[in-house]
Amino acid sequence: MLLRNASVATMAGDAPYGLIEGAAVSIDVGKVRWVGAECDLPPALAEAGEDMEGRLITPALIDCHTHVVFGGDRAGEFEMRLEGASYEEVARAGGGIVSTVRATRAASEDALLTDALRRVDALIAEGVSVIEVKSGYGLDIETELKMLRVARRIATVRDIWVRTTFLGAHAVPEEYKGRNAAYIAEVCLPALEAAAKAGLADAVDAFCEGIAFSVEEIAPVFDRARKLGLPVKLHAEQLSNIGGTRMAAEYGALSADHVEYADAGDAAALAKSGSVAVLLPGAFYTLHETQVPPVAAFREHGVPMALATDCNPGSSPMTSLLLAMNMGCTLFRLTPEEALAGVTRNAAKALGLDDCGVIAPGKRADLAIWDAERPAELAYRIGFTPLHRRIFGGVE
Numbered sequence: 001m002l003l004r005n006a007s008v009a010t011m012a013g014d015a016p017y018g019l020i021e022g023a024a025v026s027i028d029v030g031k032v033r034w035v036g037a038e039c040d041l042p043p044a045l046a047e048a049g050e051d052m053e054g055r056l057i058t059p060a061l062i063d064c065h066t067h068v069v070f071g072g073d074r075a076g077e078f079e080m081r082l083e084g085a086s087y088e089e090v091a092r093a094g095g096g097i098v099s100t101v102r103a104t105r106a107a108s109e110d111a112l113l114t115d116a117l118r119r120v121d122a123l124i125a126e127g128v129s130v131i132e133v134k135s136g137y138g139l140d141i142e143t144e145l146k147m148l149r150v151a152r153r154i155a156t157v158r159d160i161w162v163r164t165t166f167l168g169a170h171a172v173p174e175e176y177k178g179r180n181a182a183y184i185a186e187v188c189l190p191a192l193e194a195a196a197k198a199g200l201a202d203a204v205d206a207f208c209e210g211i212a213f214s215v216e217e218i219a220p221v222f223d224r225a226r227k228l229g230l231p232v233k234l235h236a237e238q239l240s241n242i243g244g245t246r247m248a249a250e251y252g253a254l255s256a257d258h259v260e261y262a263d264a265g266d267a268a269a270l271a272k273s274g275s276v277a278v279l280l281p282g283a284f285y286t287l288h289e290t291q292v293p294p295v296a297a298f299r300e301h302g303v304p305m306a307l308a309t310d311c312n313p314g315s316s317p318m319t320s321l322l323l324a325m326n327m328g329c330t331l332f333r334l335t336p337e338e339a340l341a342g343v344t345r346n347a348a349k350a351l352g353l354d355d356c357g358v359i360a361p362g363k364r365a366d367l368a369i370w371d372a373e374r375p376a377e378l379a380y381r382i383g384f385t386p387l388h389r390r391i392f393g394g395v396e
């Protein structure tokens with residue numbers, strides 16, 4: 001396959017966006033074989049090809065932090081919060097994550113899959129080719145495994161890559177209320193062992209927060225992940241700074257996510273460990289947060305920044321990665337180029353993937369073709385999808 005007469009934002013190389021005008025992309029058995037200015041196309045690759053009529057081509061998008069598998073919804077809680085209750089108050093009143101746990105435990109695998117696919121299809125319609133999906137609404141061994149199986153099934157019925165993350169330390173279930181350490185020892189660790197044994201987890205995450213788990217409580221989970229050879233990542237510094245980011249860095253985490261309350265020292269720690277800062281403006285927006293992540297410090301220390309939807313029924317009921325890009329720019333003052341890198345190159349890094357996220361020879365031919373002239377357009381509009389076509393593994 002040869003795509004001709006395009007503007008290609010490769011997201012690789014030194015030029016802004018790695019942009020090549022008047023470009024062509026040659027694809028062979030699911031991979032990019034060549035990309036460059038059309039006038040430099042090697043004669044061996046020349047063919048009639050398809051005229052892109054000047055359209056923009058980017059790497060297909062990557063949503064590196066989602067909770068798209070869950071039961072029920074939390075619209076009632078949305079109303080409570082609008083009447084003045086805070087996210088923490090709702091959680092402490094038995095709402096929040098724990099209410100989604102009840103609905104997720106009660107749902108069949110097929111029902112969870114059908115529900116998740118509605119959200120996944122919305123992401124695919126925006127040119128997304130890879131999603132990360134977390135467990136964490138089961139909080140018992142069987143339901144945590146059920147969620148991960150459903151997550152894996154998404155990739156069997158849709159053209160999308162799924163990376164699964166075990167998030168057993170997301171909240172303390174009602175039956176363990178006030179007994180965090182016992183929950184970790186008796187449920188979370190055995191569930192992690194079982195998930196790893198069944199090959200259902202690509203990574204391990206935890207929620208480090210006053211309303212969830214402390215650094216000390218999460219340590220045994222991360223130690224077990226290390227033993228099992230699984231990379232870690234952490235929901236850190238979303239509502240307060242309790243040392244999660246530094247802990248993530250110490251464990252060489254793929255990413256620290258949210259990080260609104262991270263400081264310059266945390267940024268330096270992430271730079272040292274090579275971890276990605278995953279920014280989740282949908283949660284910031286939904287919770288009316290005012291503390292913005294330390295973007296300037298991340299830039300200064302060279303911490304790669306990713307953007308994701310955090311799609312979940314409570315703090316970020318959002319299924320648009322393009323909107324996350326827009327919010328990243330409008331709310332966190334990212335540049336449109338940082339926003340696009342955040343859903344391509346840096347999102348791949350946050351998932352430990354090195355075969356996608358840029359357009360370069362040898363990488364997977366996962367591409368998004370847009371009815372757009374300039375890459376900044378992707379972050380600019382609100383609630384509009386300029387996707388023309390998505391190419392997944394070299395195929396439409």
Ligand code: DI6
Pocket residue numbers: 096097100170207235238283310312313314315316
């Ligand atoms: N942080 C979040 O934003 C989500 N999980 C987490 O650890 C919220 C999940 C929920 O409210 O259901």
Ligand code: FE
Pocket residue numbers: 065067235310312
């Ligand atoms: Fe999350």
